[in-house]
Amino acid sequence: MRPNRQGKIRMRGRTDKGSRWHQEIDLELAVTLVQEHAAVVVNRNTIRRLYSNKAFRRYILARDRHTCFFCGNYGDTIDHLLPRAKGGHTTPVNCVCACNECNQSKADRNLEDFIGDS
Numbered sequence: 001m002r003p004n005r006q007g008k009i010r011m012r013g014r015t016d017k018g019s020r021w022h023q024e025i026d027l028e029l030a031v032t033l034v035q036e037h038a039a040v041v042v043n044r045n046t047i048r049r050l051y052s053n054k055a056f057r058r059y060i061l062a063r064d065r066h067t068c069f070f071c072g073n074y075g076d077t078i079d080h081l082l083p084r085a086k087g088g089h090t091t092p093v094n095c096v097c098a099c100n101e102c103n104q105s106k107a108d109r110n111l112e113d114f115i116g117d118s
């Protein structure tokens with residue numbers, strides 16, 4: 001990919017209601033989003049976000065069959081393995097289905113801290 005003069009890549013996508021949006025993002029973020037299957041390359045200046053917020057949620061829950069990644073019980077929330085506060089992104093690679101309880105107790109901890117603590 002090749003950034004524009006400001007060093008940015010254009011990311012475009014659709015909202016839950018189907019309207020188009022776009023924003024300029026750093027090359028590094030663009031590469032991460034593509035590598036983690038949240039976006040695809042349109043051309044060397046542009047990537048396309050694959051899922052709206054609702055579609056992403058549906059996709060993760062269906063992929064994980066509503067089974068909590070941590071305890072195996074029924075789950076209907078999305079958890080970031082590397083918390084967003086620590087630089088994790090909302091991507092299929094970084095997100096799993098979790099039950100409410102595990103999601104609450106994991107809060108903003110890394111997986112390593114969560115397991116070591118329980």
Ligand SMILES: [Zn+2]
Pocket residue numbers: 068069070071072073075098099100101102103
């Ligand atoms: Zn759980």
